[in-house]
Amino acid sequence: MNHTLLIVDDVEINRDILRELLFDEYKIIEASDGKEAIDIMEREHANIDAVLLDVIMPVMDGFEVLEQMRKNDWLNKTPVLFITGDKSEDVEQRGFEMGISDYIQKPFNVSAIKKRIGNIVDLFQHRNMLEEKVKEQTLMLQNQFKVLKVQAEQLKESNTNIIDILGTVVEYRNLESGQHIKRVKGFTKILAKQVMEDYPEYGLDTDMVEIIETTSALHDIGKICIPDSILTKPGRLTDEEFECIKTHTTKGCDLLDSIKGIWHDNKYCEVAYEICRYHHERNNGRGYPDGLEGDEIPIAAQIVSVADVYDALVCERVYKSAVPVDKAFNMILEGQCGVFSPKLMECFKKTKDEFEKLNSELHD
Amino acid sequence: MTREDFINNGIDYDAAMKLFMGKQEIFQKFLAKFSKDTSYSQLKDAVEAGDCDAAFKAAHTLKGVSGNLSLADLMKVAADVTELFRAGDLEGGRAQMAELDRQYERVMEFLGKL
Numbered sequence: 001m002n003h004t005l006l007i008v009d010d011v012e013i014n015r016d017i018l019r020e021l022l023f024d025e026y027k028i029i030e031a032s033d034g035k036e037a038i039d040i041m042e043r044e045h046a047n048i049d050a051v052l053l054d055v056i057m058p059v060m061d062g063f064e065v066l067e068q069m070r071k072n073d074w075l076n077k078t079p080v081l082f083i084t085g086d087k088s089e090d091v092e093q094r095g096f097e098m099g100i101s102d103y104i105q106k107p108f109n110v111s112a113i114k115k116r117i118g119n120i121v122d123l124f125q126h127r128n129m130l131e132e133k134v135k136e137q138t139l140m141l142q143n144q145f146k147v148l149k150v151q152a153e154q155l156k157e158s159n160t161n162i163i164d165i166l167g168t169v170v171e172y173r174n175l176e177s178g179q180h181i182k183r184v185k186g187f188t189k190i191l192a193k194q195v196m197e198d199y200p201e202y203g204l205d206t207d208m209v210e211i212i213e214t215t216s217a218l219h220d221i222g223k224i225c226i227p228d229s230i231l232t233k234p235g236r237l238t239d240e241e242f243e244c245i246k247t248h249t250t251k252g253c254d255l256l257d258s259i260k261g262i263w264h265d266n267k268y269c270e271v272a273y274e275i276c277r278y279h280h281e282r283n284n285g286r287g288y289p290d291g292l293e294g295d296e297i298p299i300a301a302q303i304v305s306v307a308d309v310y311d312a313l314v315c316e317r318v319y320k321s322a323v324p325v326d327k328a329f330n331m332i333l334e335g336q337c338g339v340f341s342p343k344l345m346e347c348f349k350k351t352k353d354e355f356e357k358l359n360s361e362l363h364d
Numbered sequence: 365m366t367r368e369d370f371i372n373n374g375i376d377y378d379a380a381m382k383l384f385m386g387k388q389e390i391f392q393k394f395l396a397k398f399s400k401d402t403s404y405s406q407l408k409d410a411v412e413a414g415d416c417d418a419a420f421k422a423a424h425t426l427k428g429v430s431g432n433l434s435l436a437d438l439m440k441v442a443a444d445v446t447e448l449f450r451a452g453d454l455e456g457g458r459a460q461m462a463e464l465d466r467q468y469e470r471v472m473e474f475l476g477k478l
Contacts, residue, residue: 010425011401011403011425011428011429012397012401013394013397013398013401013429013432013433014428014429014432016394016397017383017394017432020384020390020394021383056421056424056425058421085424085427085428085431106428106431106432107379107383107431107432107434107439108383108432109382109383110382110383110384110385
């Protein structure tokens, strides 16, 4: 199919001559002044492969046509060649500044005209095609990115589900209600968000809060290795039995080590390990298994330990009845269940209402 | 008409043949259209009315058309007056009009014989 040229010149003979010279290679459209040219381009600029534009014309001259084309953003796709009669460089210079691609001079020189038009049309065809291709590929990439994002979301979700299942298995063996995991996750999230806001020195962000929340489900996974007779024993434990219970922290870590490969994100693996091992450490170094002090205890474990203790207090267990929320709150602040860091206690105080709201929502 | 006939009437025959790819009949077809071109009469009117800007535009057009038709002698005067009117020199341009008239008549007379 032939390319299309729009010839804009107020002098009929000039248009006729150009048509005569070019009609066998191009489809020709003519306009006798700038206004008519703009009208034609408004209708079909997408089908015009180049514009031959006279400069001095009545009604609307070549420069005004260029300005209109620039405003309509047509110059990027449709090249313009000036038809100039003067050997003055000013007109060409100004034309180039306003976006023409080339010019042809009167008196016409047929071979130069054909060559120049041919070059410009080819160049723009090629450029427009490349742009189209880039656009297509960008769109494709964007779509693929969307798919990947959805898949990553799904992966994350199924990851969370598996972690929850692991945690719940342990919990059922513990003869608990099945809600402990859910509640600890909820309390952990509340507290972690508050730490993120108030204490930037811990470097928490929303991603990290989510990771801590998700992996908190595994804090007691080591209890799977504790014999039933001890784990579900009603009443007080002997010292020996208590020592055995304490190993659920390190045994949980052994278990996590053995399944290291399943994590899609190493951060999860790391945080799960910290929570498992250190959620019974206390700020004054009186916890177990390692007797860490203060911020030696990873922040994730510090947060989960408060959540875990709070939940243990407000719930009924085989060996104890539920403590009222106000009393539980005070017991934790007073250090009756082990000492927590002052920063964490500030966050706990601030989120008291949130804790109690979640507690009443999740209590079955 | 021979090459010499064209040349003797101030027409650059060789340039025309180059433009019209050696086809004299097409050249003559376009020459015939020249008698209908209004730029000459517009130029006369503009000079008459003392409108220098209109005179420039008409002269410029006449220059372009005569150039494209290889009317070499006519184009040369048209180019001269175009520059004078462009510079705003109405009287200078007017003074050249007799020569322009002469060249125009010469072309028209020749075209009448085609």
